Amino acid sequence: xxxxxxxxxxxxxxxxxxxxxxxxxxxxxxxxxxxxxxxxxxxxxxxxxxxxxxxxxxxxxxxxxxxxxxxxxxxxxxxxxxxxxxxxxxxxxxxxxxxxxxxxxxxxxxxxxxxxxxxxxxxxxxxxxxxxxxxxxxxxxxxxxxxxxxxxxxxxxxxxxxxxxxxxxxxxxxxxxxxxxxxxxxxxxxxxxxxxxxxxxxxxxxxxxxxxxxxxxxxxxxxxxxxx
Amino acid sequence: xxxxxxxxxxxxxxxxxxxxxxxxxxxxxxxxxxxxxxxxxxxxxxxxxxxxxxxxxxxxxxxxxxxxxxxxxxxxxxxxxxxxxxxxxxxxxxxxxxxxxxxxxxxxxxxxxxxxxxxxxxxxxxxxxxxxxxxxxxxxxxxxxxxxxxxxxxxxxxxxxxxxxxxxxxxxxxxxxxxxxxxxxxxxxxxxxxxxxxxxxxxxxxxxxxxxxxxxxxxxxxxxxxxxxxxxxxxxxxxxxxxxxxxxxxxxxxxxxxxxxxxxxxxxxxxxxxxxxxxxxxxxxxxxxxxxxxxxxxxxxxxxxxxxxxxxxxxxx
Numbered sequence: 001x002x003x004x005x006x007x008x009x010x011x012x013x014x015x016x017x018x019x020x021x022x023x024x025x026x027x028x029x030x031x032x033x034x035x036x037x038x039x040x041x042x043x044x045x046x047x048x049x050x051x052x053x054x055x056x057x058x059x060x061x062x063x064x065x066x067x068x069x070x071x072x073x074x075x076x077x078x079x080x081x082x083x084x085x086x087x088x089x090x091x092x093x094x095x096x097x098x099x100x101x102x103x104x105x106x107x108x109x110x111x112x113x114x115x116x117x118x119x120x121x122x123x124x125x126x127x128x129x130x131x132x133x134x135x136x137x138x139x140x141x142x143x144x145x146x147x148x149x150x151x152x153x154x155x156x157x158x159x160x161x162x163x164x165x166x167x168x169x170x171x172x173x174x175x176x177x178x179x180x181x182x183x184x185x186x187x188x189x190x191x192x193x194x195x196x197x198x199x200x201x202x203x204x205x206x207x208x209x210x211x212x213x214x215x216x217x218x219x220x221x222x223x224x225x226x227x228x
Numbered sequence: 229x230x231x232x233x234x235x236x237x238x239x240x241x242x243x244x245x246x247x248x249x250x251x252x253x254x255x256x257x258x259x260x261x262x263x264x265x266x267x268x269x270x271x272x273x274x275x276x277x278x279x280x281x282x283x284x285x286x287x288x289x290x291x292x293x294x295x296x297x298x299x300x301x302x303x304x305x306x307x308x309x310x311x312x313x314x315x316x317x318x319x320x321x322x323x324x325x326x327x328x329x330x331x332x333x334x335x336x337x338x339x340x341x342x343x344x345x346x347x348x349x350x351x352x353x354x355x356x357x358x359x360x361x362x363x364x365x366x367x368x369x370x371x372x373x374x375x376x377x378x379x380x381x382x383x384x385x386x387x388x389x390x391x392x393x394x395x396x397x398x399x400x401x402x403x404x405x406x407x408x409x410x411x412x413x414x415x416x417x418x419x420x421x422x423x424x425x426x427x428x429x430x431x432x433x434x435x436x437x438x439x440x441x442x443x444x445x446x447x448x449x450x451x452x453x454x455x456x457x458x459x460x461x462x463x464x465x466x467x468x469x470x471x472x473x474x475x476x477x478x479x480x481x482x483x484x485x486x487x488x489x490x491x492x493x494x495x496x497x498x499x500x501x502x503x504x505x506x507x508x509x510x511x512x513x514x515x516x517x518x519x520x521x522x523x524x525x526x527x528x529x530x531x532x533x534x535x536x537x538x539x540x541x542x543x544x545x
């Protein structure tokens with residue numbers, strides 16, 4: 001259930017599902033997302049521009065010339081959310097090259113975590129990750145389940161440009177920069193795999209909420225071969 | 229398809245196609261995009277007698293130099309812009325914003341630069357020949373989405389125009405003046421209380437200057453450090469245009485039209501909808517003064533913003 005509804009500026013509704021981040025809370029968020037998206041598709045709610053589900057929040061942005069915060073808040077409070085229709089989740093394998101030219105933050109991580117690069121990689125590759133949400137840039141998956149021993153804060157000043165394909169970690173999460181973009185995650189490697197394909201108009205994002213991701217390490221030679 | 233097109237003789241700094249933007253894709257990380265200054269975008273379409281949702285050329289700082297190939301068109305430029313029209317008899321005519329012009333085969337539009345602001349708009353009567361992607365013709369260069377393979381325009385490219393003749397040409401001119409006031413009105417952000425009392429005070433009392441790190445994604449500001457007393461990271465969550473994030477270095481970032489859809493830095497405030505066009509046009513070096521308003525005030529100010537826009541859309545001369 002939504003714990004609190006507030007306004008995010010004058011053109012968005014901020015639905016807070018509580019402070020916990022786990023798969024159960026996230027499923028609840030996704031449930032609301034699916035339900036409201038369906039109503040928007042059927043034009044049963046007007047004025048909504050975008051819905052952004054995340055770990056434990058749902059942000060609903062709207063056109064202030066068509067509706068307003070108090071009216072949408074009431075609509076959301078009165079929704080009758082039924083049990084979710086489970087999507088068939090996938091298990092996706094993603095290759096990563098961790099040579100120093102791709103893993104940009106091993107020095108920082110080694111210092112902060114007091115671990116060698118090899119130890120960090122061992123902890124990183126042994127886990128299976130759960131996709132909580134997709135976003136920031138097109139198709140970027142936010143993957144939960146990073147081993148406690150390699151959890152680290154974001155960079156103090158985000159990078160202006162993180163290379164496309166970069167694989168990053170911060171706190172208990174990992175992600176993939178599907179395009180070059182600014183960003184503040186600790187970069188440990190790079191994948192040659194295309195995670196967002198715009199040519200696939202109906203379903204451009206490879207990894208979606210609920211999916212599982214397994215990373216595996218590749219050499220630079222394999223990286224170059226796969227990148228062709 | 230006509231054979232009327234602009235040939236790009238000089239592309240300019242960041243020349244893209246933009247419209248009202250792309251919705252219903254935040255959940256897969258595709259941002260809204262669209263003209264960064266929506267009012268000037270709409271006015272450009274009005275001046276060329278288009279639907280207000282037609283795609284137009286957006287340029288930043290130095291604009292493009294374009295030559296019309298075949299046909300005859302009607303165009304208008306909006307913003308705070310220096311431009312010339314190079315006529316076929318080699319006469320250089322100084323262009324004025326907010327009025328429509330006729331351009332003949334072989335003539336050129338030379339958009340020299342914006343003046344105090346960053347962005348300007350060029351609209352063509354009838355619009356450009358473009359393919360929509362997810363119901364929008366906006367170019368998102370970060371995700372390479374939209375016309376021109378999602379890239380900004382470069383030299384020698386062609387931009388095709390839908391109509392090759394003047395149909396129902398109506399000369400239009402409006403008396404619009406851009407506002408350059410540096411007061412940006414905001415609503416408290418969802419993480420306002422992450423900041424120390426002193427930081428909250430400083431945020432509304434001191435000025436913040438626009439740095440050179442400005443693009444369609446966002447605007448980094450410089451100024452007094454904003455001390456965070458709770459946590460400099462939050463669990464990543466959905467973002468919107470106008471959100472003001474403060475990373476651990478204490479320097480605010482205002483998110484603009486190509487912003488990331490999700491972010492993990494605390495939000496101290498959100499720019500109100502009525503001030504989004506204005507803030508995006510503030511150029512590096514400008515000092516910003518933030519002013520707090522309530523949600524109710526913000527809604528009233530948006531109504532006034534819309535009425536002011538509509539006033540120009542009803543103004544004929």
